[in-house]
Amino acid sequence: MIKALRGMKDLSFEDSSRFTYIIDIATDIAKKYGYSYIETPILEETKLFKRSVGESSDIVGKEMYQFIDKGGNDVCMRPEGTAGVVRAFIQDKLDRRQNEKFKFYYYGAMFRYERPQKGRLREFHQFGCESFGEDLVYEDFTIIQMVGDIFKSLGIDYRLEINSLGCSRCMPPYRENLINFLNGCRDELCQDCNRRIETNPIRVLDCKNEKCKSLLRESPKLIDNLCSSCSSDFNRLKELLDIANIEYSVNSNLVRGLDYYNKTAFEFVSSSIGSQSAIAGGGRYDKLVEFVSGKSTPAVGFALGVERIMELVKMPNRERDGYYMGVMNSSDIDKLFPLAHRKRKSSSVTIEYRAKKLKAHLKGADRINARYCVVIGEDEAKNGTVWVKDLEKSEESILKIDEF
């Protein structure tokens, strides 16, 4: 038997309806916040991700689905959505239109070559939004509110964590500061952290190792060393969230795994889905457009992990819907096609082509969860009528075939 590749899953029945339910709700809300759909390719030049996601990230370092195509190009299946959207934004020269705002939502498959586990697959799906051209912190707030709206609408409980990663003015001095601190306790930090001091010292803050964690309690906090602009934006953000009654906690160790974030970083977390607890994450990335050779453009965005949310979403009860049609004698089957075609203008219709006993038809209608079971038997064929049973109310009637 040929099976799907490791870390790749088919979605059908219950799963696919959960999937589309989430996308539909997220799409609906994103549109209400003024976002329009953007579709970008799954395959991009590897360079794009190296430059945007960052060489120091694990995503680029070891998790890319990267290969040389038949034309000799170094290409990569996208590991996340933002890079492609930013590339499209620049390619369309939208970065030149400096006074305009552009808001895009997207969803689709992302690929990371890693060991699959609960809530983490090699092919997974994200829904995300990117807002370009707005540097005011109100947009950060609005995006967080939008994600909150989506989860609320899906009936999902979450915890919101926020942090500020500073900007090009306050981050570099802090970084030096932190490196000094880390070098001071180098011998006591774990191996990974020692490596991170060179590659990406900020990520040490995120270490799960208990020993590292306790050492880091004494570390300098970026939150106490923000420049005046970052500091006042962060305070403003907290005020806005308070006023909107959105609960949050400040997590000064929250650093996003991708290099391009600055200022606001946030993560929506759920405690009920195993160890992969982040269900959405995002923040501001004012420098990214420049990194990818565009004209400097402030931007904020987020992405949510569809598969992780599928485990949490409470689906509305599925109600009986549509028609099941069948005949008891095979010679009457032709009568059903025009009937079905007419009904399909407004309802879903399933025809059973094989002649069956009434009981079998009723069971068949039940199985597909149809609201109405429509059958032409001997009497109906003779009289030009159809027998219709409402399976919910358990009421039946006989109608002229033209009037049905």
Next chain:
RNA sequence: GUAGGCGUAGUUCAGUUGGUAGAGCACCUGUUUGUGGCACAGGUUGUCGCGGGUUCGAGCCCCGUCGCCUACCCCA
């Protein structure tokens, strides 16, 4: 890449000390010649992941291999 757990019917799983391959659910038929869900009765369903070894005999023991799951790392 590392560690642990698991592979038996469509599915969820049991399978004793190594001795004829099992159950629930699902499915089909009937009770009901034209009335679903409920009940009862009967019935179908197997490369025991794959390959080798030990043995008179392996689902069970041994070796290898593949796959799945969970966790670490990291992330949505």
